[in-house]
Amino acid sequence: MNDTEHQSMVGRCDATNCRFNDDMECTAGQIEVQMSGQMAQCITYTPTDGMGESYGATADNR
């Protein structure tokens, strides 16, 4: 199961609506993964749309 050949931290991710997902590749420098049952769940996942909810650090806040 630990079959990491030439992989970055995350080889491929199909959460294409994540803002860190660039062509199925994770571009986040560091991610956090949580195991839920047998599934690994990325808790760094941030949707591209709906920014400004939890992670939205925009400067346009008046």
Ligand code: SF4
């Ligand atoms: S942050 Fe998580 S969900 Fe987003 S692309 Fe990377 S691995 Fe996928």
